[in-house]
Amino acid sequence: MLFRKPKPHKTRxxxxxxxxxxxxxxxxxxxxxxxxxxxxxxxEHGYKGRIISFEPxxxxxxxxxxxxxxxxxxxxxxxxxxGAKTGEVLLHESESSDMSSVRxxxxxxxxxxxxxxxVGEHPTPICTVADIVAKYCPDSARIFVKVDTQGYEKxxxxxxxxxxxRILGIQMEMSLFSLYTGEAxxxxxxxxxxxxxxxxxxxxxxxFSRRLxxxxxxxxxxxxxxxx
Numbered sequence: 347m348l349f350r351k352p353k354p355h356k357t358r359x360x361x362x363x364x365x366x367x368x369x370x371x372x373x374x375x376x377x378x379x380x381x382x383x384x385x386x387x388x389x390e391h392g393y394k395g396r397i398i399s400f401e402p403x404x405x406x407x408x409x410x411x412x413x414x415x416x417x418x419x420x421x422x423x424x425x426x427x428x429g430a431k432t433g434e435v436l437l438h439e440s441e442s443s444d445m446s447s448v449r450x451x452x453x454x455x456x457x458x459x460x461x462x463x464x465v466g467e468h469p470t471p472i473c474t475v476a477d478i479v480a481k482y483c484p485d486s487a488r489i490f491v492k493v494d495t496q497g498y499e500k501x502x503x504x505x506x507x508x509x510x511x512r513i514l515g516i517q518m519e520m521s522l523f524s525l526y527t528g529e530a531x532x533x534x535x536x537x538x539x540x541x542x543x544x545x546x547x548x549x550x551x552x553x554f555s556r557r558l559x560x561x562x563x564x565x566x567x568x569x570x571x572x573x574x
Contacts, residue, residue, distance in 0.1 A: 358550055359387035362517065362567060365547055366393055366490060369515055369569055373398070373487040375478055377428045377502060378494035378519075380406050380444045382413030385420050395419065398482050402427040402470045406443045421482075427472040428495065430504035439466040447496035448472075449526035458525075458555035458562060474505030479512050490515040497526025499535055510542055515569045519552055522561055536566060544568035 352360070366374070366388075372395040376384050379399035388397065397420040401407045407425045414420040427435055427448060439446045442461035448470075451462045475491060483489055491513055493502050499518055506513065516539055520532040530538075536546070548567035555562055 359391045363391040363393045370488050371490040373489045375491045381409040402437050403443050403446045427470050429472045429501040432473050435472045437468045437470040438464045441465050449497040455525040458558045476507040476509040479509040492517040494519045497529035500530035517567045519565050521563050539568050
């Protein structure tokens with residue numbers, strides 16, 4: 347028996363790629379790329395435009411470079427965090443590298459996902475989305491920003507600054523309750539993005555905790571109505 351590949355609208359990444367194509371996106375800024383999961387999934391589901399990935403965890407960044415090495419349209423920036431202003435921050439590396447953050451984990455997160463405990467700390471350069479757009483994106487670029495920064499999302503949005511009008515779409519992982527100290531949650535982040543003229547197009551499950559029997563985070567995908 348042959349197994350057919352699921353139709354795009356039946357898979358998480360397929361849905362995202364359908365929206366990218368519908369809005370003519372040709373540049374994805376992959377902020378919090380970890381080891382390249384997003385880039386691989388976008389390619390597997392047919393996205394052919396540029397991907398520019400940013401990752402602050404040293405071990406993950408090394409794997410990310412390998413993941414992108416043979417793709418001429420996938421660029422990996424030097425190791426950096428992304429936030430509200432340029433400078434340096436202290437990064438808390440978790441055992442599960444994709445849960446690493448500039449912010450410290452809350453007890454609830456440690457209970458839900460024990461592998462989020464901190465195993466190392468790294469002084470890390472930090473830049474802004476405005477810096478990234480100015481450096482990497484020509485005026486003609488149709489830009490989509492994916493943000494997965496584990497509790498640092500509000501600061502990333504603050505760093506859009508003068509680049510806001512250049513951004514056509516946003517994918518943002520958002521916590522439903524406090525998982526990292528001082529983080530902004532789902533309602534605040536959604537309002538901030540919609541106040542800039544974006545509309546929600548997708549809400550996708552991410553992390554569910556069997557220990558808490560509760561959804562921890564969701565991904566929201568937003569576009570400007572004028573982006574089509």
